[in-house]
Amino acid sequence: MDLNLFVWRQKRPDEKGAMERYEAEDISPDMSFLEMLDVVNEELIKRGMEPIAFDHDCREGICGMCSQVINGIPHGPREKTTACQLHMRNFKDGDTIYIEPFRAKAFPVIKDLIIDRSALDRIIQAGGYISAHTGGVPDANTILIPKEDADTAMDAAECIGCGACVAACPNGSAMLFTAAKVSHLAVLPQGKIEAARRVCVMTEAMLKEGFGNCGNHYECQAACPKGIKVKFIAKLNREYIKAQIGIK
Amino acid sequence: MRFFQNTVGRKIIVAATGQIMVVFVVLHLLGNPLNPYPVKLPDIGSLKQLLRVLLLLSFIFHAFLGVQVAIENRAAKPQTYVVRKKFHTNFAAENMLWTGILAAAFIIYHLLGASMPGAGSGYIGTVIYLVGLTALFLHLYHGIASFFQTVGCNNERTLPVIERIGKGMAVIMLVGYAYMMLLNWP
Ligand code: SF4
Ligand code: FES
Numbered sequence: 001m002d003l004n005l006f007v008w009r010q011k012r013p014d015e016k017g018a019m020e021r022y023e024a025e026d027i028s029p030d031m032s033f034l035e036m037l038d039v040v041n042e043e044l045i046k047r048g049m050e051p052i053a054f055d056h057d058c059r060e061g062i063c064g065m066c067s068q069v070i071n072g073i074p075h076g077p078r079e080k081t082t083a084c085q086l087h088m089r090n091f092k093d094g095d096t097i098y099i100e101p102f103r104a105k106a107f108p109v110i111k112d113l114i115i116d117r118s119a120l121d122r123i124i125q126a127g128g129y130i131s132a133h134t135g136g137v138p139d140a141n142t143i144l145i146p147k148e149d150a151d152t153a154m155d156a157a158e159c160i161g162c163g164a165c166v167a168a169c170p171n172g173s174a175m176l177f178t179a180a181k182v183s184h185l186a187v188l189p190q191g192k193i194e195a196a197r198r199v200c201v202m203t204e205a206m207l208k209e210g211f212g213n214c215g216n217h218y219e220c221q222a223a224c225p226k227g228i229k230v231k232f233i234a235k236l237n238r239e240y241i242k243a244q245i246g247i248k
Numbered sequence: 249m250r251f252f253q254n255t256v257g258r259k260i261i262v263a264a265t266g267q268i269m270v271v272f273v274v275l276h277l278l279g280n281p282l283n284p285y286p287v288k289l290p291d292i293g294s295l296k297q298l299l300r301v302l303l304l305l306s307f308i309f310h311a312f313l314g315v316q317v318a319i320e321n322r323a324a325k326p327q328t329y330v331v332r333k334k335f336h337t338n339f340a341a342e343n344m345l346w347t348g349i350l351a352a353a354f355i356i357y358h359l360l361g362a363s364m365p366g367a368g369s370g371y372i373g374t375v376i377y378l379v380g381l382t383a384l385f386l387h388l389y390h391g392i393a394s395f396f397q398t399v400g401c402n403n404e405r406t407l408p409v410i411e412r413i414g415k416g417m418a419v420i421m422l423v424g425y426a427y428m429m430l431l432n433w434p
Contacts (some may be wrong), residue, residue, distance in 0.1 A: 200250070203256050212321035
């Protein structure tokens with residue numbers, strides 16, 4: 001199939017970018033969205049033009065690198081699917097597709113569709129860890145965890161740190177990401193020790209990095225490729241209140 | 249002091265002060281002298297002064313922190329998209345700053361107008377009241393349910409129910425006040 005692309009092109013972080021039009025020809029519906037861009041780039045290189053710069057790594061939906069806003073939706077139109085796992089059969093021959101980088105003050109554009117997402121890493125560095133004794137590997141099942149808690153923790157731990165929640169948020173807030181990390185650790189006994197400090201320093205780091213405040217728009221939940229729910233933001237808020245009044 | 253600078257801390261204050269004012273908006277409708285079916289509110293005597301102070305403080309904190317948060321949020325999203333698709337958010341949620349400013353201006357006008365004869369009954373007064381009520385309605389349309397999420401009283405099951413109740417409450421307030429205004433039509 002043939003497609004009409006409008007892609008954000010920006011040479012440098014300090015340059016003003018613009019949307020540019022490209023044609024993607026002979027695209028197979030079995031290609032992934034990134035493979036489609038590979039084809040377009042090969043054509044551009046053949047013609048001596050600068051290929052479109054975009055981020056990717058695993059191409060199997062687990063690393064969270066493929067940050068693109070496709071037709072106004074981070075990671076594109078398919079629910080709970082990263083851009084790399086989005087297949088071209090989700091589009092029709094002759095479609096016009098707009099491709100833009102994730103937008104937020106905390107995610108400066110480096111080039112074209114590539115953004116700097118290290119602000120999320122610094123939120124993790126602030127408190128997204130647990131303290132553990134070094135030494136031998138502990139025996140399995142020495143710490144018993146109720147099935148329900150394990151499930152909740154796993155649901156939250158599904159977050160791959162892609163930043164689509166920030167991209168979708170009208171306030172550029174990283175609350176869903178932060179909430180997923182805080183909740184994931186707060187429900188497990190290993191994470192309880194630092195739970196109070198963690199929720200405070202991670203939310204402080206979020207604001208310091210230039211992310212906005214959560215306005216309960218819930219756009220993040222719709223965009224999240226891993227189906228992280230805003231119930232975890234309510235959980236983060238509870239954890240914060242608990243920390244303030246000193247409940248362990 | 250860290251509480252007042254924290255993103256969640258401030259939102260909790262904004263949510264709580266907002267909800268205090270919502271309670272007043274409801275009571276004000278029920279016990280309103282224009283209400284054809286008035287509900288007799290208990291006489292609380294000198295407690296009234298205390299509640300006035302509480303409301304005034306709520307108004308000040310809500311407005312100050314609300315505006316501060318809104319300014320930060322705009323700065324955090326300096327550029328939007330050429331094409332953007334929305335899923336859950338709506339006009340009311342996206343315009344909390346503006347509906348808040350309008351509602352605040354309306355409330356101040358209303359308080360001054362309490363001793364100003366004819367306010368709300370003249371042609372211009374009616375328009376101001378309608379605009380003010382609409383702004384307040386939009387503000388509550390997002391705000392009432394938002395409170396529960398912010399203070400952590402929410403989960404996957406309760407969220408849609410709380411949203412529907414919050415929106416319903418906002419509609420009831422709009423219809424209730426507008427109805428009384430019509431009754432008072434000159
Ligand atoms: S919460 Fe979802 S959208 Fe946000 S970073 Fe994690 S996986 Fe990505
Ligand atoms: S490239 Fe790893 S999630 Fe898409």
